Amino acid sequence: MEKTCHIIVKGRVQGVGFRYFTKGEADRLGIKGWVKNLDDGSVECVCTGDEKNINAFLESVKKGPRFAKVTEMTVEETDAGEHFDAFEIRL
Template sequence: MARDTAILRVTGFVQGVGFRYTTKHVAYKYDVSGTVKNLDDGSVEIHAIAEEENLNKFIDAIKKGPSPGCRIEHVYIYKGAPVEDRKTFDIVY
């Protein structure tokens, strides 16, 4: 089955609260590969690749805030965006 891609940019209180770490665990739960990294402007960027149903479940979980300490203001979603094909989901430092 074909895998879909998405780039998510998450704004709010999302750095220094375990957001990337918990995002990685959510990615494993839904069999999503890709990356998550902090951006200089205080937001977080996620590159995700998965089968459509799993990708949608992953995005829904991110919108709810995977980390108990985070506060999501907005999730910008760019579906179909070019994303490097990966086998794992990694935190980029």
């Protein structure tokens, strides 16, 4: 069953390779969507894929890369309203 989530990640998540880590995990798990930095220092992500893989993706994102420190992560199931062909880093 396909699942789509909108995620906001807060903490030390910019300047630590967080978006590239997120893309790597998405590609590894067959997740599609996007990730981008926000002006307030947080990271936003929309991801869609198989529910089992989305759950694994969320667990990875919650931990982040080595130098990241996630202090808060909000996840909302959503209908993306758009089709994704891959997972991309948006600027």
